[in-house]
Amino acid sequence: MKFDKSMVQTTYQSPLGPMILAATDKGLAGLWFEGQRHLPTELSGQAGSWPRNDEHPLLQETCRQLSEYFAGRRSHFELPLDLAYGTEFQQSVWQALLAIPQGDTASYGEVSQRIGKPAAVRAVGAAVGRNPISVIVPCHRVMGSNGSLTGYAGGLERKTALLKLEHALEETLL
Structure with missing residues (x-):
């Protein structure tokens, strides 16, 4: 980028x-x-x-x-974002991530469906990994198709911590 x-x-x-x-x-x-x-x-x-x-x-x-x-006192961010540095496809993925509410998760396949590109699961994964606004554009809320924790550019320990903070992890995944 x-x-x-x-x-x-x-x-x-x-x-x-x-x-x-x-x-x-x-x-x-x-x-x-x-x-x-x-x-x-x-x-x-x-x-x-x-x-x-x-x-x-x-x-x-x-x-x-x-x-x-x-501190657990904010569930969404109210900030102007400048996502212009990604491709049109990346920007569509990042916008889809913004629609995943705190406390919820989505799979890469679900994100690809939401942007109207159901066959683009791998490309969605690549765009999620290149998200330039970690935490605020919640790429940590994207999971594997079986609900498993998968890659996170900031490390799986941080992804786990963020999902715990948001009460989005089932006990079986901890």
Whole structure:
């Protein structure tokens, strides 16, 4: 993915480890756990990084809402999102993820049905894995077809913790 060079970033200390937040003029464009798979090159040390701006109003509001979420006081986020850096297909998958309510999960097959591409299960999986706005665009709510925990760019331990926080895991899966 090619991101806007004018993005700014800050960090957030979540209970699951440090997170990197990035925003454009249009909205929140990135939220990654430090060291997770698929970090933008701007954050991996392979390219110039985005300037840090701890005073950016949207980044501050995102940190506030994340704190409420991790404290169990927020079930959905109210933030402008900038998902423009994915393909049209990826954006359709990410929009479908936003429709999965807290406390619920969906399979990759169900997501592919929701976007009208029932045969695109693997492509949906790839788009879910490339979700640039972790937690807020809830890719952690996507499970295997048999209800099993499957890949998560931030690690399965974090996926499990997020689903426990949201009361979305059956005891048999723990």
